[in-house]
Amino acid sequence: MSLKQTNLALAKDDTNRFLPWLIAFMSLLAILSVAGFLLLKQVSDLFEYNSNDTMTIQVPSGNSEKRTNKKITQIINILKETGGVIEVSLVPKVEVIQLLKPWLGTISESQTLPLPQIIDIQIDRSSGITPEKISNVLTIIVPDITVDDHSIWLIGLVKTLQSAELMALFILLLIIFIIIGTVIFTTRTGMGIHKQTIEVLHFVGAHDDFIARQFAIRGLVVGLQGGLIGFLFAIPILYVFDNLLQNLEEGFLPKAEVNIFVWLSVALVVPMISSITMLTARGTVLKSLKKML
């Protein structure tokens, strides 16, 4: 396809002045949510990895508190005897409520819900201990016991982080929808402005594809322009953010960083957005042309 063929200036109209900037803004948001997702994922993965030498045992609450407490003491004693278990600790009820807050909301301590008792154990993996072995021993005392291979503390945090990750992806999806909507709207407007030209193209025997291509190319260009501008704005933001992350005090939080993988991923947002704008423009034109004679 020669350049001349594409030079119909079909998509040149006023909507083009603001469109690249709107796409640029949307691209910046998309890039930030992708980066946010990846950074959160780094942290949650690290947490999951770090929680490797702990297990959590959940004992469902029975009808009688007295009997349950008795069983708990029994379980703790058995665990202390078990090879490979280094430390056993019962998690206080207040903390259990705190842990469940993300799922249940704030509950008063005068428990209306039957809360499970939670026991954390530190283990030595090299001893060959597994959750199955522990639960086999303990089900004799309490049949419906569950043994998790992670610390429930960290699981709670990881779960919270993971919902934040999902949120970032959801925002990305929302941005994509807004871009698609905007491109559909501007393409329709453009087609209205160039109605005469489109008619003439039909009369001289142009296929719908030929006409759609004119708009698709324009969509690609606008998407690339907007995407690149958005990316340029994202660079300093991510750079500053990375510096902040690196200057965080050493400690509880595992470190996240804007590494080469994050940079590559956010760079991919640019071709992703321009493909979306191109395909949306094309699809919109083809769909409205179907209604013409």
Add this chain to the structure above:
Amino acid sequence: MTEVIKFESVGLRYGLGPEVLQDISFNLETASFHFLIGPSGAGKSSLLRLMYLAHRQTRGIISLFGRDTASLPRTELPKLRRRIGVMFQDFRLLPHLTAFDNVALPLRVAGMKETKIKRYVEELLVWVGLENHMDVRPTTMSGGQQQRIAIARAVIARPKILYADEPTGNVDDRIAARLMHLFDELNKLGTTVIIATHNESIIQEFRRPILRIESGRLTVVPLDKDNKSSDNKSNVKRATQLLESLSPE
């Protein structure tokens, strides 16, 4: 197949308005040449619009190249339209393209090579007397110049059917005659030509069968054999040379 255009009891109304065309029935043979005449507002442009598929008839059957147009799938319309050249009464040139690019449009749409396009378009623009206006946009041209671009665009792809709506309205007699010879030559090479016109002197000089529309009805006025005009020989020769150099595909 000798019937290239066939109308059977065709009627047309715009929206809820009165029937602009009523019970139109006729056959046009391949390589025939007709003038389409009638008072202003009689429905000449409307009839042409039906013939180049810009509008659907409200009743009746229209067949082009032996095919019922109502049963043609959308995807086959471009192929059909490439065999039809149209010069619109209001020209419909693309204002943002140069004269050259406007005339080149049908060839580009058909995917012809740029080198060929350049040769054909330049040759034709020279012939219609616009060699000095190839890179000018139609918005800065006179009505007569625009008209010639519109005609050049209609004939550039050597269509099998040519419709021209008032092709001589804005040009002087000399150019009008020249354009008529171009149509005539295209016709001799096998194109079916229909020309809507008010221009009495051209109708007199070129003596062709006539489609006459009056108050929505069409009558075909055949030509009496002995009355055919003598052609302007020199113009005809040049038009023939030009058109033969524009190869069909």
